Amino acid sequence: MIRVAKTAGFCFGVNRAVETVYKLLDEDKTVCTLGPIIHNPQLVEELGRKGVRIIDAPEDAKAGETVVIRSHGVPPEVIEKLKALGVDYKDATCPYVQKIHRLVSDGEREGRRVMLAGDAKHPEVEGILGCCKTSYRTFKTREELENLFKNEPELAEMPLLFCEQTTFNVEEWEKCLDFVKKVCTNASVFDTICKATTNRQREARELARESDLMLVIGGRHSSNTAKLKEVCEPYAQTYLIETAAELAALPVKGKANIGITAGASTPASIIKEVLVTMTDKIETNELNFEEMLEESLKSLNTDEKVHGVVVSISPTEVYVDVGRKQAGYIPANELSNDPNAKPEDLVKIGDEMDLLIMKTNDQEGTIMLSKKRIDAIKGWEDIAAAMDAEEILTGKVTEVVKGGVIVLYNGIRVFIPASQAVANRGDDLEALKGQDVQFRIIEVNRQRRRAVGSIRSVLREQRKAAQAKFWESVEEGQEFTGTVKSLTNFGAFVDLGG
Known part of the structure; x- marks a missing residue:
């Protein structure tokens, strides 16, 4: 029997950061991330193939690039550096991490010393500690915390602020909290472990208790994935894997009950791939594999x-x-x-x-x-039919992007290249923003979810129609009001509307 934890896979913060990158790519932006966007090498490689660079510092950004700050967050001086350099950036810091930044800053203003439970070398912790303007202390276990107080007994009487890394081990935090209550006389304590992390660790522990073998899927450099492995190990034989390819070397065959969980940085596609690979590894009379797979994937709830x-x-x-x-x-x-x-x-x-x-x-x-994804599904049918029929569509220009504009039509973002957006070269694209325009679809690529249109082709037809109408009725002696378009040494050219 294979069971997949319901909480396996992307958490809210990670999903938000990844979606930020994909949205910028859809807008044809050149993207780089300040450090890997998530601790999952497979997804990072996929984004690399799409042109997403990884940089180490704000000054590494090239002209025209948009920098995405990952969910871990960064110290305040990094944001200030980006602003000073005039670099375009999107802050995808997880709201839970932002909350810790505020708590730490407020605590220091009240005169409290920050005591942070977490790995001092983890990017999230580095960002949090960057908010500290005075001295602070970090610890990873109750034992480390006790040693801090042995070496600095004056801490017991000082005003302190305790909080923890969002992915800190829940059980270890409870042990630390027990010590704080016994020793500290003036401490403010905030539980800043992400609720998704708490639920993920609790479910993994319960699943491990009922399993012969546990698989934890995720990047080996991911803090929350490593902690899931720690949580499961006391109760079941546990392996951490990054991809389905690693299953071949594991003693999976013959295990009656297998539990699967995944870190917050693990894409659903990798979880599904691991499940599919299990076909050749598991023998069971209770369910055939297709039924087990279907049952396991229900927790992912995709496309319903x-x-x-x-x-x-x-x-x-x-x-x-x-x-x-x-x-x-x-x-x-x-x-x-x-x-x-x-x-x-x-x-x-x-x-x-x-x-x-x-x-x-x-x-x-x-x-x-x-809602927008349902609209997009319906919209693609309309887009494809409109291209075949050379139909004129009406949509709103929502953005001016590199190389053109974006027109929204029935939930579909249609890219209009600059050469197809205006009647004359050099016309201001910004003037189109917020305007309803008529256009034709000239290219559709469903796999890349890309539609390309032309406003200019419609404008040309309208201009030809206006010219034909003018010449049908024009007579000598008629008076017109027009716009002077250019002046020469032999006269003026006036636009009479077509």
């Missing part, structure tokens, strides 16, 4: 469609009732492809809509949904 009714609207999310016990919500960036649109302008309470399930979190009782 639901119908929902809007029940509440906030600036960042829309809450919907989808007829299930879990609360459904649509993040603002999954509501529409228009980055300037506000949720309250797009929907109202009581609206009904078809939605796509992006992620289910049974521990928190929530379902993350997307």
